[in-house]
Each structure stands twice: as structure tokens, then as C-alpha cells.
Amino acid sequence: MVWLSPVLAALLSVIGVTLLFAALGRDPVEALATLFVTPLASIDGLTELGLKATPLLLCAIGIAIGVRADVWNIGAEGQFTLGAIVGSAVALGWGGGGHWWVILATLFAGIAGGMAWAAVPALLRTRFNAHEILTTLMLSYVAIQLLGYLVHGPWKDPEGYSFPQTRQFAPDAMLPLLLEGTRLHIGALFALAAVPLGSVLLGRTLVGFRIRTVGAAPAAARYAGFSRNATVWVCLLLSGGLAGLAGICEIAGGNGQLTPLISPGYGFAAIIVAFLGRLNPVGILFASLLMALLYLGGEGLQVSMQMPIAVTGTVQGMLLFFLLAADVLINYRVRLLPARRAGVVTDG
Amino acid sequence: MADVQLPVAIVVATLRAATPLTLAGFGELVTERAGVLNLGVEGMMLVGAAFGFMATVASGSLLIGFLAAMIAGAALALVFGVLTLSLMANQVATGLALTIFGIGFSALVGVKFVGMPLGGLATALWPHLAAAPPLLQQFMLLDPVVWLALLLPFAVHRFIYRTRAGLVLRAVGESHDVAHALGYSVLRIRYLAVLFGGAMSGLAGAYLSLAYTPMWTENMVAGRGWIALALVVFSTWKPAWLALGALLFGLVTIAQFQAEALGVAIPPNLLAMLPYLATVGVLVLISRDATRLKLNAPAALGRPFHATA
Numbered sequence: 001m002v003w004l005s006p007v008l009a010a011l012l013s014v015i016g017v018t019l020l021f022a023a024l025g026r027d028p029v030e031a032l033a034t035l036f037v038t039p040l041a042s043i044d045g046l047t048e049l050g051l052k053a054t055p056l057l058l059c060a061i062g063i064a065i066g067v068r069a070d071v072w073n074i075g076a077e078g079q080f081t082l083g084a085i086v087g088s089a090v091a092l093g094w095g096g097g098g099h100w101w102v103i104l105a106t107l108f109a110g111i112a113g114g115m116a117w118a119a120v121p122a123l124l125r126t127r128f129n130a131h132e133i134l135t136t137l138m139l140s141y142v143a144i145q146l147l148g149y150l151v152h153g154p155w156k157d158p159e160g161y162s163f164p165q166t167r168q169f170a171p172d173a174m175l176p177l178l179l180e181g182t183r184l185h186i187g188a189l190f191a192l193a194a195v196p197l198g199s200v201l202l203g204r205t206l207v208g209f210r211i212r213t214v215g216a217a218p219a220a221a222r223y224a225g226f227s228r229n230a231t232v233w234v235c236l237l238l239s240g241g242l243a244g245l246a247g248i249c250e251i252a253g254g255n256g257q258l259t260p261l262i263s264p265g266y267g268f269a270a271i272i273v274a275f276l277g278r279l280n281p282v283g284i285l286f287a288s289l290l291m292a293l294l295y296l297g298g299e300g301l302q303v304s305m306q307m308p309i310a311v312t313g314t315v316q317g318m319l320l321f322f323l324l325a326a327d328v329l330i331n332y333r334v335r336l337l338p339a340r341r342a343g344v345v346t347d348g
Numbered sequence: 349m350a351d352v353q354l355p356v357a358i359v360v361a362t363l364r365a366a367t368p369l370t371l372a373g374f375g376e377l378v379t380e381r382a383g384v385l386n387l388g389v390e391g392m393m394l395v396g397a398a399f400g401f402m403a404t405v406a407s408g409s410l411l412i413g414f415l416a417a418m419i420a421g422a423a424l425a426l427v428f429g430v431l432t433l434s435l436m437a438n439q440v441a442t443g444l445a446l447t448i449f450g451i452g453f454s455a456l457v458g459v460k461f462v463g464m465p466l467g468g469l470a471t472a473l474w475p476h477l478a479a480a481p482p483l484l485q486q487f488m489l490l491d492p493v494v495w496l497a498l499l500l501p502f503a504v505h506r507f508i509y510r511t512r513a514g515l516v517l518r519a520v521g522e523s524h525d526v527a528h529a530l531g532y533s534v535l536r537i538r539y540l541a542v543l544f545g546g547a548m549s550g551l552a553g554a555y556l557s558l559a560y561t562p563m564w565t566e567n568m569v570a571g572r573g574w575i576a577l578a579l580v581v582f583s584t585w586k587p588a589w590l591a592l593g594a595l596l597f598g599l600v601t602i603a604q605f606q607a608e609a610l611g612v613a614i615p616p617n618l619l620a621m622l623p624y625l626a627t628v629g630v631l632v633l634i635s636r637d638a639t640r641l642k643l644n645a646p647a648a649l650g651r652p653f654h655a656t657a
Contacts, residue, residue: 074444124628124631128632128635128636129635129636129638130631130632130635131581131631131635133387133440134574134578134627134628134631135628135631137574138571138624138625138627138628139624139628141570141621141624142621142624142625145617145618145620145621145624146621148617148620149615149617152617153615153617268448269448271444271448272445275441308456308459310452310455310456310459310566311452311456312452313448313449313451313453313455313456314449314452314453314455314456315452316448316449316452317391317445317446317448317449317451317453318449320441320445320449321427321431321442321445321449324431324435324437324438324441324442324445325431325435327437328431328435328436328437329435331436
């Protein structure tokens with residue numbers, strides 16, 4: 001039953017998008033085809049889909065694990081940025097010597113950067129009781145400014161014709177491609193691996209059990225002696241590390257240099273992905289593909305129909321609205337039925 | 349003369365920078381006092397900024413622009429109300445959805461208006477603004493919306509603590525079951541509070557696009573909605589503290605301006621971090637005392653209401 005509402009929400013969104021296109025005076029059929037079908041019609045499109053789904057999947061799994069414990073990390077965008085920054089520091093500092101460990105060090109630095117950025121809200125929450133919704137988000141804005149400062153200032157490529165960008169990574173600091181001739185890199189495998197790992201962690205380990213208990217029944221968790229603070233730390237470090245990995249993969253698997261704009265809002269879109277995937281790693285895999293399709297289709301609309309790229313964000317927001325509304329309709333039925341059944345049981 | 353000018357300029361710039369925070373903050377304060385947590389302030393401000401700008405360009409009237417912004421903000425708040433109040437959806441998730449939708453939707457509808465020139469509120473009221481003597485110019489920059497933002501704290505304080513309707517509002521926010529038992533319509537009061545919050549956020553957004561900057565660009569609110577939310581927590585839901593917090597943040601926001609005036613060279617990106625870091629700072633300061641926060645927060649904040657009898 002819970003899986004019906006994302007499907008329902010997707011259908012309602014298609015209707016909403018149709019009305020939106022009609023309101024904008026565009027042919028809805030052509031627009032829908034560009035948005036949802038064209039990207040899937042070529043091998044190039046499919047690999048691009050995987051490329052865009054990778055950061056969404058990594059960030060969303062972390063966010064979802066947090067929300068299961070009632071820990072709201074909505075600053076994945078900032079952790080993503082810090083992962084890219086710290087990873088790039090290693091790649092730019094040690095790359096080019098032909099050492100085999102440089103790419104590994106780059107990836108681990110990215111993870112550490114994301115974790116460190118998430119550790120701040122974790123400390124502020126556990127030590128000072130400051131709620132992570134606002135602190136993680138504020139730190140995202142700080143991270144984006146920090147990136148802007150670095151690429152405009154100390155890290156600017158002296159030979160970059162005064163463009164705000166860093167030097168190019170050396171080849172030994174770049175992630176290998178999965179498929180020659182496309183842009184799909186090995187980071188997609190990390191994201192895929194995160195699905196079973198996330199599932200096992202949540203469903204089959206004590207840590208996962210604690211996370212779910214703290215979220216679903218805080219009082220029970222307290223009686224059982226599960227530490228709320230430890231859960232906050234685990235959730236934020238985990239989601240920060242995953243977002244950091246996503247960030248450095250995006251750079252080391254993509255352009256190989258930092259620019260002021262490294263993400264089209266992956267960290268924020270990942271919140272929608274997490275909810276659309278029902279806070280479940282397997283569901284999130286499918287949700288990330290759908291969301292990646294929206295990014296790709298949005299770009300297609302921009303190129304072929306001269307529509308603004310903001311169509312993507314509008315449809316994403318609409319999707320989450322419909323999901324929440326559809327969820328409620330389903331929750332209502334779930335709530336009403338047991339009440340009646342319980343009555344029957346006590347009578348019997 | 350010259351030594352008066354800098355302090356006056358800083359005071360005026362602070363008041364202007366504080367205006368959107370005050371408007372959005374007091375909207376959210378009233379909403380939260382009714383027990384509803386709406387995290388969509390940023391989205392409602394953006395939609396207000398976009399619609400305010402578009403309506404002004406279309407009609408040629410700033411007044412119509414501000415009204416359109418308030419209606420647009422309230423319309424988005426109505427969506428939030430239907431989802432969280434009538435359908436009892438999670439308020440945190442719905443508020444986030446409102447912000448994500450608002451960012452995308454405002455950018456979509458406003459795309460044709462990016463970079464379009466607009467005189468702005470001060471120039472519309474004082475056509476000779478540019479030719480006026482510097483000191484007078486500063487006073488001309490204090491437009492009616494700034495004055496409204498200065499009066500709003502007193503009005504809201506009076507409403508909340510000195511009127512019957514304000515008492516009912518607080519009752520609904522503290523214990524919806526008791527308010528319901530007393531015969532008050534919890535949902536109706538909460539809808540009104542949410543709509544007020546949306547209209548104020550819309551007005552705050554329109555102030556940015558019609559008076560403060562004045563122009564429309566994508567995502568131009570730049571986190572001010574979130575700062576307003578943080579200020580409500582900082583104020584422990586008290587109007588006087590919220591007004592003070594907004595002024596303080598107005599001062600922090602114009603740090604760039606001050607640094608330039610004092611001749612200090614700090615990279616603009618680092619200065620732009622200040623309001624966000626300051627927000628984290630005040631949140632930590634206020635949240636350290638968990639008891640104080642718990643005592644002052646509306647007891648029913650964020651809890652859905654379903655009439656049991």
C-alpha cells in the first residue's frame with residue numbers, strides 16, 4: 001500500500017505538468033515526450049541518467065537513514081560541496097605524480113570533508129541542543145560561499161584566463177570511466193553499492209535497529225538505553241560522508257576542476273528522492289532514476305523547446321506535494337481499518 | 349555633516365535589510381503561535397518576490413505589485429494549510445516541499461523578467477531621489493514598507509497579548525484539544541494564521557524585488573526565509589526579541605557595506621557567510637537552555653489536530 005502513493009504521485013505530477021505546459025502555451029505532448037521519453041531513447045541518454053542518479057542516490061540514502069531516526073539532515077548540498085572541496089585539495093596537491101593511491105586518497109578526503117561538515121551540526125545538536133534542520137541548511141549556504149571564495153581567490157587557476165576555476169586534476173586523480181565514450185564513471189558503482197549496504201544497515205544490524213527505534217518510538221528507545229545522541233552522530237556522519245563522496249565523485253569523475261557551481265541542487269533534490277523512495281534504499285534507487293530523468297528531460301526542454309531549466313525544480317516540488325497528499329489518503333485508510341478490527345477483536 | 353552621514357547611512361541600511369526579516373519573521377511568529385510550523389517561508393518569499401515584480405511590470409503600479417505578492421504568498425500557504433491541516437501531512441516535510449516548489453516555480457514564471465529594470469519603491473515615491481542632498485536621500489530610502497516593518501512588532505505584540513483573538517490564537521497553539529473543547533474552531537484559526545504568515549512572507553519577498561534590490565533574479569531571497577525562521581526560535585516566540593533579532597541581522601547583512609565604508613578589504617564571499625554563521629551562532633546560544641526553549645515554545649507546535657469529539 002505504501003508503494004502505491006509514489007506511483008499515484010508520479011501520475012498526478014504528469015497531469016500537473018501537462019496543465020503547466022498548456023498554461024505556458026506549449027504543446028504538452030511534445031513537452032512530455034522531451035521530458036520523459038527522449039532521454040531514455042539512446043545509450044548516451046541512459047548513461048547520462050546513471051551519471052545524474054549517482055549523486056542523488058548517495059545523498060538520498062544518507063538523508064533517508066537520518067529521517068528514519070528523526071534526524072533531518074537537509075544540508076546535504078553543503079556536505080556535497082565540502083566533499084568536493086576537500087577531495088579536490090588532495091587531488092590538486094598530490095595528483096600528477098603517477099601514484100596509484102592518489103585517487104583513493106582523493107575519495108577518502110571527499111568522504112572526510114562531508115563528514116566534517118556534518119559533524120558540526122551533530123555537535124551543535126548533541127552538545128547545545130540546536131536543531132539540525134536550520135544548522136545543516138545554514139552551513140550549506142556557508143559551504144557554497146566557501147567554494148566561491150576558493151575558486152575566485154586562493155585556488156584560482158593562474159592560467160585559467162581569469163575564469164573562476166581551479167587547475168585541472170591530473171589524470172591519476174580522476175575516477176575511471178565505466179563505459180568508454182560516455183561520461184558514466186565508476187562513482188555509479190559506489191552509489192549502487194550503497195543500496196544493499198544501506199538496506200542491510202537499516203534492516204539487519206543493531207545500529208539500524210537503534211536508528212529505527214529512536215525514530216519510531218523515542219520513549220521505547222530511551223527505556224532500552226539506546227542513546228539519542230549517538231544516533232544523531234551516526235546518522236549525520238553517515239549522511240555527511242555519503243554526500244561528501246557524491247561531491248568528490250562529481251568532480252573527479254566529471255570536469256576534474258572546481259567551479260563556483262558544481263551542483264544543480266542535488267543535495268536538495270535528494271530530500272525529495274528520499275521521501276519518494278519511501279525512506280527505503282531500494283525504493284530510493286528507483287526514485288533517484290526518476291529524479292535524474294527530470295534533470296535530463298529539463299535540460300532537453302531547455303535545448304529543444306527553449307523552456308527555462310526551472311521546469312525541473314517546479315516538477316520536483318510538485319511531485320513531493322502530490323506524494324505527501326497521496327500518502328495522507330493512504331494513511332487515512334490504514335488508520336480507519338485497524339480501529340474497526342480492534343473493535344471486533346475485543347468483542348470476540 | 350560628513351561624520352553624521354556614515355552613521356545615518358548605516359542605520360538606514362540596517363533598517364532596510366531588517367525589513368524582509370521582520371515581515372517574514374512576524375508572519376511565521378503568528379503561524380507558530382497557532383501551533384503550526386511552516387518551513388516554507390523561503391519558498392513563499394520567492395513566489396512573492398516573483399509575482400510582486402511581474403504584477404508591477406504588468407500593471408505599472410507598485411501597490412498592485414505588493415498586493416499580488418501577498419496574495420501569491422497566501423496562495424502557497426493555502427496549499428500548505430490544506431496538506432498539513434486538512435490532510436494532516438507531516439509539517440516538516442510539507443514545508444520543505446513548499447520551499448523546493450517555490451524556488452522552482454518562481455524561477456519558472458519569472459524567467460522572462462530576469463534583468464528587467466524597475467525604478468523601485470523609493471524612486472517611485474521621490475522622483476528627484478538621485479538629485480537630493482545625501483542626508484535627505486537617506487531618509488527618502490526609508491519607504492512605507494520599512495515603516496510598516498517598524499510598526500508591525502507593536503501591532504503583533506498588542507494583538508497577541510492584549511486582544512481576545514490573540515488569546516484564542518495562543519490557546520490553539522498551546523493546547524488544541526482544550527481550545528476545541530472550549531468551542532473554538534482550531535482549524536479555522538490555524539488556517540487564518542497560516543494565511544497571514546504566507547501573506548507576510550509574500551510581502552517580504554516583494555520588498556526585496558521591488559524596493560531593496562529592485563529587480564528579479566532566480567533564488568534572490570538567498571536564505572533570508574530560513575534566517576527569519578531561525579529568528580523566531582531565537583526570539584523564543586516573543587515579538588520584542590524577534591524585532592531586536594531582525595535588526596541585529598540587518599546589521600550583520602550589511603557587513604559588506606560597512607567593511608567597504610571603513611576601508612577593510614575582505615573577500616565578498618567570506619563576508620556573505622556572516623549572516624548564515626551568525627544564524628547558527630544565535631541558534632546555539634538560545635538552544636543551549638533547553639528548558640527555556642521548552643517553556644516558551646507553543647506546546648502544540650507541529651502537532652496535527654484531529655477532532656476526537
